[in-house]
Amino acid sequence: MANKNLGAAATSKVEKKSSVSGAPSAKPDLLKLYREMLLIRRFEEKAGQLYGMGLIGGFCHLYIGQEAVVTGMQDCITPNDAVITSYRDHAHMIACDMDPKGIMAELTGRIGGFSKGKGGSMHMFSTEKHFYGGHGIVGAQVPLGTGIAFAHKYRGNGALSLVYFGDGSANQGQVYEAFNMASLWKLPVIYIIENNEYAMGTSVKRSHSTTELYKRGEAFGIPGKQVNGMDVEAVREAGLEAVAHVRAGNGPFLLEMKTYRYRGHSMSDPAKYRSKEEVEDYKEHHDPIERLKGRMLAEKLATEDDFKAIDKETKAIVAEAAEFAQESPEPPESELWTDVLV
Numbered sequence: 001m002a003n004k005n006l007g008a009a010a011t012s013k014v015e016k017k018s019s020v021s022g023a024p025s026a027k028p029d030l031l032k033l034y035r036e037m038l039l040i041r042r043f044e045e046k047a048g049q050l051y052g053m054g055l056i057g058g059f060c061h062l063y064i065g066q067e068a069v070v071t072g073m074q075d076c077i078t079p080n081d082a083v084i085t086s087y088r089d090h091a092h093m094i095a096c097d098m099d100p101k102g103i104m105a106e107l108t109g110r111i112g113g114f115s116k117g118k119g120g121s122m123h124m125f126s127t128e129k130h131f132y133g134g135h136g137i138v139g140a141q142v143p144l145g146t147g148i149a150f151a152h153k154y155r156g157n158g159a160l161s162l163v164y165f166g167d168g169s170a171n172q173g174q175v176y177e178a179f180n181m182a183s184l185w186k187l188p189v190i191y192i193i194e195n196n197e198y199a200m201g202t203s204v205k206r207s208h209s210t211t212e213l214y215k216r217g218e219a220f221g222i223p224g225k226q227v228n229g230m231d232v233e234a235v236r237e238a239g240l241e242a243v244a245h246v247r248a249g250n251g252p253f254l255l256e257m258k259t260y261r262y263r264g265h266s267m268s269d270p271a272k273y274r275s276k277e278e279v280e281d282y283k284e285h286h287d288p289i290e291r292l293k294g295r296m297l298a299e300k301l302a303t304e305d306d307f308k309a310i311d312k313e314t315k316a317i318v319a320e321a322a323e324f325a326q327e328s329p330e331p332p333e334s335e336l337w338t339d340v341l342v
Helices: 006-010 030-050 067-074 091-097 100-107 141-155 174-184 231-248 275-286 288-298 303-326 332-339
Strands: 082-084 161-166 190-193 225-226 253-260
Touching: 006 030, 030 067, 030 231, 030 275, 067 082, 067 091, 067 174, 067 190, 067 231, 067 288, 082 253, 100 275, 100 303, 141 161, 141 190, 141 288, 174 190, 174 225, 190 231, 225 231, 231 253, 231 288
Parallel strands: 082 161, 161 190, 190 253, 225 253
Antiparallel strands: none
């Protein structure tokens, strides 16, 4: 899958699509969803290890615990649809079918990365996969993703835009300006609030006057729904409903995913603002990967051997990505002057 020119993916031209293809089936492939979530977790665990070894610099925000959200949502859309998110973005890239080698190489600042080693953890793109980046400015991706939805409508290509942001971003003014425009022009956009309860470190209950974030679009006529973001099947079901609403030309839809991150806000966050008991309760009773595995075992939809094989496969993919990242050279100094403007 990988090649040394992965960084070029960040500057390739967007192809105009005349129709939406690859529509998802009504019945989910549970083993596929399980594999996707496990790959994301194993990747993030390895990223945490490389950060601890000093091989990843700057900021690094892990997605461990939230895997069901992006996995379920991405299973509802087609390859033609656009995705944009915040700085907690490695999982979204994997879910967009971006090569784990290129993602890990970008994390380590190598030329084989999707942004040629210049974007790092928070800023990498793949126009080939219609992934328009992680963004470090809180909430900045919301108006950008809304603009992408406007482009889809203007071109009449039938595609939509998924815009992921967190509960902390939900208080940003630019978010509501985007909501207004999206509703006014009936843009094909789904807003996904990944509510992991703490933003950087402050509880939603202490920072939001209203904690039912799915209602935040009501003033603009945007319907919303609250979803158990620790259940990939529930996420997918709600995602399909939102996609159908948007595809029918009804304008934007808002989904609040109630989820939880097991690690700190970033690798530098000791997360002392919550109790160990709270974190362990989520891990033991609400983990999205174990939840799906338990269901499939109970209903004899898969065997322990199936899960062992998937685990072995995902570990091999991640190990290969880590090896590629460490062997890929750093970008030459001349790269400082490339890709500055498009």
